[in-house]
Amino acid sequence: xxxxxxxxxxxxxxxxxxxxxxxxTGERFPSIRLMMEKHAVSLSTAVQVCRELEDxxxxxxxxxxxxxxxxxxxxxxPAVTTTPAPLDTEVYLGIHEQVSSVLKASQRATVKVNFAxxxxxxxxxxxxxxQDHMSxxxxxxxxxxxxxxxxxxxxxxxxxxxxxxxxxxxNLSAEKMVITNxxxxxxxxxxxxxxxxxxxxxxxxxxxxxxxxxxxxxxxxVLEVPATAHSGINLFALEQLLQGPDRIRALIVIPNLQNPxxxxxxxxxxxxLVQLCAEHGTVLIEDDTYGDLVDTEQPLSTLKHWDxxxxxxxxxxxxxxxxxxxxxxWISAGQWHDRVExxxxxxxxxxxxxxxxxxxxxxxxxxxxxxLRRLRKTLTQQRQQMSAAITRYFPxxxxxxxxxxxxxLWVELPAEQASMAFFHAALKVGIQILPGDIxxxxxxxxxxxxxxxxxxxxxxxxxxxxxLGQLLKNQS
Amino acid sequence: xxxxxxxxxxxxxxxxxxxxxxxxTGERFPSIRLMMEKHAVSLSTAVQVCRELEDxxxxxxxxxxxxxxxxxxxxxxPAVTTTPAPLDTEVYLGIHEQVSSVLKASQRATVKVNFAxxxxxxxxxxxxxxQDHMSxxxxxxxxxxxxxxxxxxxxxxxxxxxxxxxxxxxNLSAEKMVITNxxxxxxxxxxxxxxxxxxxxxxxxxxxxxxxxxxxxxxxxVLEVPATAHSGINLFALEQLLQGPDRIRALIVIPNLQNPxxxxxxxxxxxxLVQLCAEHGTVLIEDDTYGDLVDTEQPLSTLKHWDxxxxxxxxxxxxxxxxxxxxxxWISAGQWHDRVExxxxxxxxxxxxxxxxxxxxxxxxxxxxxxLRRLRKTLTQQRQQMSAAITRYFPxxxxxxxxxxxxxLWVELPAEQASMAFFHAALKVGIQILPGDIxxxxxxxxxxxxxxxxxxxxxxxxxxxxxLGQLLKNQS
Numbered sequence: 001x002x003x004x005x006x007x008x009x010x011x012x013x014x015x016x017x018x019x020x021x022x023x024x025t026g027e028r029f030p031s032i033r034l035m036m037e038k039h040a041v042s043l044s045t046a047v048q049v050c051r052e053l054e055d056x057x058x059x060x061x062x063x064x065x066x067x068x069x070x071x072x073x074x075x076x077x078p079a080v081t082t083t084p085a086p087l088d089t090e091v092y093l094g095i096h097e098q099v100s101s102v103l104k105a106s107q108r109a110t111v112k113v114n115f116a117x118x119x120x121x122x123x124x125x126x127x128x129x130x131q132d133h134m135s136x137x138x139x140x141x142x143x144x145x146x147x148x149x150x151x152x153x154x155x156x157x158x159x160x161x162x163x164x165x166x167x168x169x170x171n172l173s174a175e176k177m178v179i180t181n182x183x184x185x186x187x188x189x190x191x192x193x194x195x196x197x198x199x200x201x202x203x204x205x206x207x208x209x210x211x212x213x214x215x216x217x218x219x220x221x222v223l224e225v226p227a228t229a230h231s232g233i234n235l236f237a238l239e240q241l242l243q244g245p246d247r248i249r250a251l252i253v254i255p256n257l258q259n260p261x262x263x264x265x266x267x268x269x270x271x272x273l274v275q276l277c278a279e280h281g282t283v284l285i286e287d288d289t290y291g292d293l294v295d296t297e298q299p300l301s302t303l304k305h306w307d308x309x310x311x312x313x314x315x316x317x318x319x320x321x322x323x324x325x326x327x328x329x330w331i332s333a334g335q336w337h338d339r340v341e342x343x344x345x346x347x348x349x350x351x352x353x354x355x356x357x358x359x360x361x362x363x364x365x366x367x368x369x370x371x372l373r374r375l376r377k378t379l380t381q382q383r384q385q386m387s388a389a390i391t392r393y394f395p396x397x398x399x400x401x402x403x404x405x406x407x408x409l410w411v412e413l414p415a416e417q418a419s420m421a422f423f424h425a426a427l428k429v430g431i432q433i434l435p436g437d438i439x440x441x442x443x444x445x446x447x448x449x450x451x452x453x454x455x456x457x458x459x460x461x462x463x464x465x466x467x468l469g470q471l472l473k474n475q476s
Numbered sequence: 477x478x479x480x481x482x483x484x485x486x487x488x489x490x491x492x493x494x495x496x497x498x499x500x501t502g503e504r505f506p507s508i509r510l511m512m513e514k515h516a517v518s519l520s521t522a523v524q525v526c527r528e529l530e531d532x533x534x535x536x537x538x539x540x541x542x543x544x545x546x547x548x549x550x551x552x553x554p555a556v557t558t559t560p561a562p563l564d565t566e567v568y569l570g571i572h573e574q575v576s577s578v579l580k581a582s583q584r585a586t587v588k589v590n591f592a593x594x595x596x597x598x599x600x601x602x603x604x605x606x607q608d609h610m611s612x613x614x615x616x617x618x619x620x621x622x623x624x625x626x627x628x629x630x631x632x633x634x635x636x637x638x639x640x641x642x643x644x645x646x647n648l649s650a651e652k653m654v655i656t657n658x659x660x661x662x663x664x665x666x667x668x669x670x671x672x673x674x675x676x677x678x679x680x681x682x683x684x685x686x687x688x689x690x691x692x693x694x695x696x697x698v699l700e701v702p703a704t705a706h707s708g709i710n711l712f713a714l715e716q717l718l719q720g721p722d723r724i725r726a727l728i729v730i731p732n733l734q735n736p737x738x739x740x741x742x743x744x745x746x747x748x749l750v751q752l753c754a755e756h757g758t759v760l761i762e763d764d765t766y767g768d769l770v771d772t773e774q775p776l777s778t779l780k781h782w783d784x785x786x787x788x789x790x791x792x793x794x795x796x797x798x799x800x801x802x803x804x805x806w807i808s809a810g811q812w813h814d815r816v817e818x819x820x821x822x823x824x825x826x827x828x829x830x831x832x833x834x835x836x837x838x839x840x841x842x843x844x845x846x847x848l849r850r851l852r853k854t855l856t857q858q859r860q861q862m863s864a865a866i867t868r869y870f871p872x873x874x875x876x877x878x879x880x881x882x883x884x885l886w887v888e889l890p891a892e893q894a895s896m897a898f899f900h901a902a903l904k905v906g907i908q909i910l911p912g913d914i915x916x917x918x919x920x921x922x923x924x925x926x927x928x929x930x931x932x933x934x935x936x937x938x939x940x941x942x943x944l945g946q947l948l949k950n951q952s
Contacts, residue, residue, distance in 0.1 A: 122619050134614055138611050142604060143598050146801060147598065148801065180824075182825055188824070197672075213822045325621035325622060325624065327827070342689075347823070348657035352831060353801060
């Protein structure tokens with residue numbers, strides 16, 4: 001086991017004091033200098049302690065005054081959503097009506113600039129390389145289509161994925177891995193393996209609307225746990241919920257480059273999260289689809305890396321990093337592997353061979369890592385350019401996340417701006433964005449929008465962002 | 477509406493008499509000559525009436541004595557299977573343990589001759605043509621992998637499938653069709669759209685073990701309705717069940733070339749089945765995967781063809797007729813289309829494009845129908861050769877079906893032969909068959925085996941069948 005770092009020990013010490021009422025709401029928190037003296041720690045440790053407590057939502061920095069204890073229950077309350085149960089299968093209810101209506105409105109519109117997608121522009125993907133590998137595989141094996149594949153998928157691909165994960169991320173076994181139709185199917189299988197209809201599953205809030213749709217389609221109750229762009233899920237809020245009366249059967253977390261927040265959980269949080277879930281019998285389902293897009297040379301740890309009790313189900317996908325047209329994800333379900341394999345078999349059988357062969361052929365060459373490095377660099381530049389333009393064009397009071405990778409910006413508009421009206425106004429002029437409303441079942445993000453930075457910056461994009469800014473100014 | 481044919485009208489007349497007790501069990505049934513006189517009908521009509529009543533299980537032919545009324549409840553009883561509920565997700569239960577153990581035993585063995593598969597031998601499929609179409613599609617669109625496809629699948633393919641269905645089979649709309657990962661996913665979606673866990677779903681008995689696995693994985697109760705190789709599901713038994721206290725939410729039927737029976741439902745039965753289900757509020761799920769393998773120039777009608785109330789969900793697949801390595805099925809769910817589309821979106825998103833493009837390119841040429849005609853002819857020859865060899869080599873008392881198409885023979889061994897022991901003995905000498913036990917949850921077919929005729933007849937196959945015959949003789 002890793003020893004708990006000093007700053008975490010101190011943060012826990014203060015958290016206990018807040019929980020027990022020793023430190024009260026509104027009370028001034030010891031200054032950095034006082035903490036340094038009192039605990040004989042360095043400046044950086046003292047600062048880390050405050051940062052940690054801020055992440056937990058219990059410390060509030062007041063400019064030119066210092067840090068104050070904040071009432072944890074002034075945090076946004078976790079929201080429980082119950083899908084209409086029993087689901088009336090005679091009538092189409094739609095899952096998360098709002099998502100459907102947003103997606104359908106977008107499909108009907110003539111979109112000139114699409115900021116709604118989480119994908120990169122096609123030209124950033126190694127499409128030609130992958131298509132060439134496909135053609136080669138078709139030439140090499142004239143009977144490629146003559147046989148069904150194994151339920152768990154191509155073993156070479158599973159070996160490559162397991163070997164890559166080893167570098168820093170997690171110890172996944174190729175034998176206990178199942179290749180799926182994207183992360184969507186992986187998360188479906190994880191949920192079907194460990195939950196029953198009616199169970200409660202927690203998610204980060206905001207979270208990827210696709211997860212909310214999956215949960216609703218499986219008749220699961222959703223519990224939304226606040227998360228921040230700085231460090232992801234709020235562990236303090238989560239801990240309170242886990243200690244509450246409702247049994248939380250599973251928790252789905254995107255630890256690296258959360259969608260839409262772009263947050264990256266610090267290692268200490270990851271370790272603590274894994275421990276918390278294990279202690280409370282809550283299965284932790286990790287979606288690592290965006291991990292490879294973190295702009296860093298050293299891959300970040302996954303939740304699975306911190307898993308000592310085989311309580312984390314790891315899911316990921318290649319369609320954001322390699323090609324939108326390739327629907328390959330994978331799941332490593334540990335103790336639930338046999339059940340997941342059975343469910344995959346009865347749900348859709350093994351995936352087709354060709355994509356798996358092409359991806360394997362590319363991923364085993366050094367050009368794959370080179371490609372990823374280049375992609376990350378390109379995306380960083382695109383995010384910076386988009387970010388600067390939004391700052392320039394959007395009204396004062398707009399706040400933007402600065403994620404350390406990926407394609408997504410989470411933009412908080414001035415409070416009076418309704419993102420749904422903004423979405424429709426933008427669509428009318430051919431610009432597609434995603435309103436914050438669909439990232440929660442609880443109408444919490446109705447002045448947020450998600451803006452994708454997948455396309456290289458261009459005058460057309462610049463103009464579209466200027467138009468968006470103008471729309472907002474007109475709207476207010 | 478089609479008028480009810482004369483023989484059906486007469487059969488109904490006698491069925492009513494049996495139901496009401498006017499004709500009693502053990503009573504002699506009017507002779508063919510008497511019927512001809514009494515009803516002023518032709519010889520062939522009178523014979524058809526008797527045949528029909530035999531199919532219903534209410535008439536028994538005693539050699540050199542005539543036809544006698546048979547007690548319908550001496551029919552094999554429908555069996556209800558309940559999966560352990562609530563399903564213990566902590567432990568891997570396996571769905572239908574027997575299927576898993578049979579499939580796993582086969583995977584571990586060194587198989588020299590495989591009679592377990594329902595597929596044709598690879599050389600019978602147009603693999604090269606399809607692979608060439610794939611290569612061409614990859615060359616033509618350099619950005620093929622650069623975009624995700626629509627949830628419902630490629631619209632050209634859907635149009636082709638709808639147009640083909642029109643010829644005789646069913647009026648399917650391309651707009652209300654979803655391309656799936658094989659029929660497996662199609663049937664999953666159909667069941668998820670219309671049932672809740674715990675609901676009762678009826679199937680034919682015997683039926684394809686894959687359906688039993690799907691039902692178990694969805695926590696559905698299974699009701700097995702007897703079926704015969706001659707005309708499929710026993711409508712008399714079904715009618716009794718539908719009138720019983722249990723609500724049957726859905727019924728899954730393979731009307732053309734049932735797996736494993738090879739039965740083809742007569743049109744009158746199809747019409748009556750559709751009507752029965754509509755009357756009782758039971759959704760009829762049709763699996764038409766094998767329909768194109770019926771050895772006839774004129775395509776047979778589907779259940780959907782007889783559907784007047786939009787109560788039939790049509791599912792099919794191309795992987796038996798075109799290529800095992802292509803996982804493309806489709807579902808036409810009528811009133812439940814929106815819900816099925818939503819479930820497909822949340823379960824696995826739209827299928828990859830390449831297979832759909834290649835299949836479309838092939839299916840729109842006249843060579844597709846030519847290929848199917850040739851395939852059917854080849855399979856008929858293979859079935860006849862296999863059938864003759866089984867008659868030659870297997871012990872007296874063995875009975876074989878004579879399906880009008882497809883790759884499957886359902887072989888009833890002499891009653892004392894245990895098919896599970898036979899399966900293991902055969903596997904030991906490298907020959908794979910499927911024991912009847914796995915085609916029911918109720919141990920009804922433990923002296924049946926399913927033997928696939930997908931491969932061209934050869935001395936190796938002949939020798940393997942001789943070996944099987946010898947094993948049976950040794951075993952008894």
